[in-house]
Amino acid sequence: MTYYNIHAYLPSAHSDEVTILNRILREKKEEDIEEKKAGFLSVGVHPWYIEDVAIQMKQLQSLAILPNVVAIGEAGLDRLTDTPLAIQQDVFARQAYLAEELQKPFIIHCVKAWEELMAIKKQIKPETAWIIHGFRGKPDLAGQLTRHDFRLSFGKYFNPGSLQRAYPRHIFTETDDQEISIRIVYRQIASALHITEEELGKQIQKNVKSLFPV
Numbered sequence: 001m002t003y004y005n006i007h008a009y010l011p012s013a014h015s016d017e018v019t020i021l022n023r024i025l026r027e028k029k030e031e032d033i034e035e036k037k038a039g040f041l042s043v044g045v046h047p048w049y050i051e052d053v054a055i056q057m058k059q060l061q062s063l064a065i066l067p068n069v070v071a072i073g074e075a076g077l078d079r080l081t082d083t084p085l086a087i088q089q090d091v092f093a094r095q096a097y098l099a100e101e102l103q104k105p106f107i108i109h110c111v112k113a114w115e116e117l118m119a120i121k122k123q124i125k126p127e128t129a130w131i132i133h134g135f136r137g138k139p140d141l142a143g144q145l146t147r148h149d150f151r152l153s154f155g156k157y158f159n160p161g162s163l164q165r166a167y168p169r170h171i172f173t174e175t176d177d178q179e180i181s182i183r184i185v186y187r188q189i190a191s192a193l194h195i196t197e198e199e200l201g202k203q204i205q206k207n208v209k210s211l212f213p214v
C-alpha cells in the first residue's frame, strides 16, 4: 500500500510514501530551482509571508510551470495575521488564476475567513480542485465546503465528524509541519471513520491520482 502525504515540510525516507513538499516563496530567499527538481512540490505565497508581491509572484510564475510542481499554494486567507485581508484576497486570487491557467490543483490555508473563501470561489468558478489543507473545522462547515466541492485535507488534528462529510470523494491526508508519520495519520483517520486502513488507502489513492500526476 502506498501512503499519500499532500502537504509536508519534510521528505519521507520510506519508498512506499508519496510526499508533496510545500515551499513558501519569500521575497529575500533565492529559490534553488535545481533542488526543486528533486521531488513533488507545491509552491505558493503564504498569507503570513506576503512581502514584495511583484517579486514573489514572478518567482512563483517561473517555478509553477515545472513538471514536479504539482500544485499551486499554499495560498490563503488568515484573519489572525497582520496583513490586511484585502491584500491577502488579492494575492490569493492571483495565485488561483495561475492555478487555473496551468490546470494545477490549488492548496489553501484558511483561518477564520470561510465566507470570504467561498465568495472568491464563486467569483472565480475554478475548474481545478481547491484543497483546504490542515482542516480542523466542525462537521457543519465541512459539509458546507464539500457541497461547494472544496476538497479537505486532514492531518494530526481533526474533528472526527468532519471526516464523514469529506469521505469518500473529498478527503486527503497530510502531515503538515507536525512530527508525525503519514502512516499514523492514516491509522487515526481510518479508525475515526470505522474503516480499515486498506480501504482508506484505496480511496486516498483514487482521490490523489485523480488530481495529481504522482
Ligand SMILES: [Zn+2]
Residues within 6 Å of the ligand: 074, 108, 109, 110, 133, 134
Ligand atoms: Zn497552512
